[in-house]
Amino acid sequence: MGMNVLLLGSGGREHAIAWRVSQSPLLSKLWIAPGNAGTLDLGENVTDLKPTDVESVRRFAEEIRADLVVVAPEDPLAAGVVDALAAAGIPAFGPTQAAAEIESSKSFAKDLMAQAGIATSASRAFEDADAATEYVRSLGGPCVVKADGLATGKGVTVCDDADQAVAAIDAAMREGVFGASGARVVIEERMYGRETSAHAFTDGVTVRHMPFSCDHKPVFDDDQGPNTGGMGVYSPPGWLSDADAEAIRIGVTERAVAQMAAQGRPYRGVLYPGMMLTADGPKVVEFNCRFGDPETEVLLPKLRSDLLPILEACAKGTLASVDVEWDDVATVGVMMASGGYPAKYETGKPIEGVGDVDDDVQVFIAGAQRRDGRLVTAGGRVLCVVARGATMEDARARAYDNVRRISFEGAHYRTDIGAKASLPLEFAR
Ligand SMILES: Nc1ncnc2c1ncn2[C@@H]1O[C@H](COP(=O)(O)OP(=O)(O)O)[C@@H](O)[C@H]1O
Numbered sequence: 001m002g003m004n005v006l007l008l009g010s011g012g013r014e015h016a017i018a019w020r021v022s023q024s025p026l027l028s029k030l031w032i033a034p035g036n037a038g039t040l041d042l043g044e045n046v047t048d049l050k051p052t053d054v055e056s057v058r059r060f061a062e063e064i065r066a067d068l069v070v071v072a073p074e075d076p077l078a079a080g081v082v083d084a085l086a087a088a089g090i091p092a093f094g095p096t097q098a099a100a101e102i103e104s105s106k107s108f109a110k111d112l113m114a115q116a117g118i119a120t121s122a123s124r125a126f127e128d129a130d131a132a133t134e135y136v137r138s139l140g141g142p143c144v145v146k147a148d149g150l151a152t153g154k155g156v157t158v159c160d161d162a163d164q165a166v167a168a169i170d171a172a173m174r175e176g177v178f179g180a181s182g183a184r185v186v187i188e189e190r191m192y193g194r195e196t197s198a199h200a201f202t203d204g205v206t207v208r209h210m211p212f213s214c215d216h217k218p219v220f221d222d223d224q225g226p227n228t229g230g231m232g233v234y235s236p237p238g239w240l241s242d243a244d245a246e247a248i249r250i251g252v253t254e255r256a257v258a259q260m261a262a263q264g265r266p267y268r269g270v271l272y273p274g275m276m277l278t279a280d281g282p283k284v285v286e287f288n289c290r291f292g293d294p295e296t297e298v299l300l301p302k303l304r305s306d307l308l309p310i311l312e313a314c315a316k317g318t319l320a321s322v323d324v325e326w327d328d329v330a331t332v333g334v335m336m337a338s339g340g341y342p343a344k345y346e347t348g349k350p351i352e353g354v355g356d357v358d359d360d361v362q363v364f365i366a367g368a369q370r371r372d373g374r375l376v377t378a379g380g381r382v383l384c385v386v387a388r389g390a391t392m393e394d395a396r397a398r399a400y401d402n403v404r405r406i407s408f409e410g411a412h413y414r415t416d417i418g419a420k421a422s423l424p425l426e427f428a429r
């Protein structure tokens with residue numbers, strides 16, 4: 001008897017997860033809610049099921065007799081979908097609502113790090129706008145202002161001076177730009193350095209690390225222009241030393257998992273610390289309580305083991321008995337975006353060439369629909385082209401060779417994804 005699996009989410013990350021789960025010999029049937037054009041052929045899309053509608057998710061999972069529900073995005077985790085499923089006796093991959101606070105409350109994460117002795121920037125939390133304003137004035141210089149709660153990646157302002165910080169405090173706390181998520185803000189010391197994403201599977205006790213990866217947020221080459229959801233990603237960073245990598249694995253990820261357990265909030269699922277390599281060593285920027293997007297798109301193509309038993313083991317607390325092995329290859333993912341993105345863009349543009357990519361290259365759909373048998377754009381980030389290579393240069397060349405076979409009106413992408421993957425850090429470590 002194979003497993004019935006329900007996957008929640010609709011982006012490139014979910015396409016990548018569905019792709020791997022659908023290959024598992026343990027699978028009976030896969031449902032994706034709501035899914036996208038990429039998951040259509042991998043299972044059954046449940047387009048009218050909202051991942052954050054906890055009761056409907058529980059009801060649907062019961063109806064299909066789900067053996068496992070995989071929760072990919074952060075909002076349903078923060079909404080408590082895993083708790084509701086657990087109460088109904090349905091195993092779910094992902095942290096409980098209380099454990100997901102490691103992402104959904106930046107002040108909770110800061111307190112956790114202080115208690116566990118995990119390196120991060122100095123910070124203070126405020127619930128009063130006047131007190132926050134007074135504090136950034138007293139700092140006088142650069143700082144970072146963060147809405148405490150989830151803000152779809154828009155709640156953070158990196159400030160050069162106090163005036164910018166005051167404006168960010170006003171927006172979050174007085175104007176309510178982020179709703180309830182901005183009622184509390186965290187003011188942080190500003191750090192400088194290169195960023196990398198650490199990912200690990202955990203069942204609350206056992207931790208299995210994934211390779212490191214690096215996202216490119218700004219929309220244009222050389223990190224110019226406004227930030228996006230991510231324009232491309234590579235793995236692994238050649239510039240990350242083995243010693244720093246080990247310090248992150250042990251001193252951040254494993255320590256955080258142990259601290260969560262000690263606090264009575266056992267953490268299960270993917271833990272993804274966002275790291276900055278500073279002159280003083282690796283420091284945590286934030287914790288995420290799920291797979292990164294687009295990081296997932298370059299990680300899963302090099303997972304040698306079957307993904308489904310890993311997800312199941314995380315949910316059931318049996319990760320110690322499951323193999324998690326990775327191919328020692330480089331992967332590069334290039335995101336193709338709609339004209340105008342991250343500002344206003346049009347949708348409904350026919351996409352050509354997706355069928356012309358090499359057999360071992362993956363095209364993960366982020367925002368596209370199938371309409372009358374044709375693939376058309378349906379989002380800002382449209383698709384991510386992922387190639388593997390023996391070296392980063394190899395993977396880069398193959399990714400771009402395949403990107404050039406795909407076209408739609410207004411398409412744009414960065415041409416320098418992974419170009420600095422081997423560039424040594426600016427300072428000695
Ligand atoms: N203390 C900090 N110093 C310098 N840059 C920061 C700091 N905190 C965040 N950033 C920058 O802002 C980005 C977003 O911050 P993060 O805490 O990851 O929030 P989110 O992903 O929830 O928007 C980071 O990737 C990093 O580039």
Ligand SMILES: [Mg+2]
Binds near residue numbers: 274286
């Ligand atoms: Mg982040």
